[in-house]
Amino acid sequence: MGAGSGAKRERKKRTYHCSCCDEGQPFCWTCPCGFQICNTCMEENLWGLTCSGVNWQCPDCGSLRPFQE
Numbered sequence: 001m002g003a004g005s006g007a008k009r010e011r012k013k014r015t016y017h018c019s020c021c022d023e024g025q026p027f028c029w030t031c032p033c034g035f036q037i038c039n040t041c042m043e044e045n046l047w048g049l050t051c052s053g054v055n056w057q058c059p060d061c062g063s064l065r066p067f068q069e
Ligand SMILES: [Zn+2]
Pocket: 018, 019, 020, 021, 022, 023, 037, 038, 039, 040, 041, 042
């Protein structure tokens, strides 16, 4: 018989977790180092994260990330 039905998945949809406001977000800009930042925080910190508006700089590892997936 089946081995019980305990395979309960608590998987939410693919969500992000902003490293800045520490909340789950439907979308975040991400860095390979694991840093994530939501649009709200990005806008609030835009002055510190980008100088051109073309890329944003990860505050954790310093890499430049493009504003696209
Ligand atoms: Zn945020």
